[in-house]
Amino acid sequence: MFSLPSFPKLLVIAAIIAVVWYFMRRAKVAGTDQGDSQQNRAGTAKGPAQKPVEDMVQCKSCGAYFPAKSGCSCGHSAN
Template sequence: MFGLPTFPKLLIIAAIIAAVWYFMRRGKVARGEQDSRVGDRTNGAKANGKAQKPIEDMVQCKSCGAYFPAKSGCSCGQSGN
């Protein structure tokens, strides 16, 4: 029922596979070039497609015990930091 495909059919299948591979590769290269241009604008602030936030020192609130960035105040409303 499913005999061997003829030579013209094999050529068509090979051409389809080659076209799909070419366009997938072309799209991957275009995305890579786009990512590098975005990285140049942000001076390398992107890693794995996610923007990195700067690292901040954390301090513990003396009244509630929660940690918060040293530059801001605790959200508990107490001034015991």
Template sequence: MFGLPTLPKLILIAAVIAVIWYFFRRTQAVKRNEGAGGAAGPAQNAPKNAKPIEDMVQCKSCGAYFPAKTGCSCGRS
């Protein structure tokens, strides 16, 4: 009932699998580009309430990092 498939049938099955794989990869690439911002850029995807990035400095006394605009909360210097 289920014998070995002939060469043309194997080629057809391989072609169908290749086409399905190609379209799957293509749709994944499109989704990945849309999620990364695409041509719009990542700045437009930032949340509206996001805080700006601040420079951090290391406290000479305790070694903790804190924003450069504020002082360290360790109270040593």
């Protein structure tokens, strides 16, 4: 039912696979270089600055959690 493709067809398939492999590898290397240069422009290799962690408090009237430094959006105090 199925037979082996002819030698010229095998060469064409091998060439297509080689070209795809080459460009995939080149894109991966270019993407790595581009990412490094973007991090260097930002001034840090760790990534974007992160917000500080805040303690959360539960509102006694509505039950929602909010940062301890601010008030609840329902208007009641946390105490």
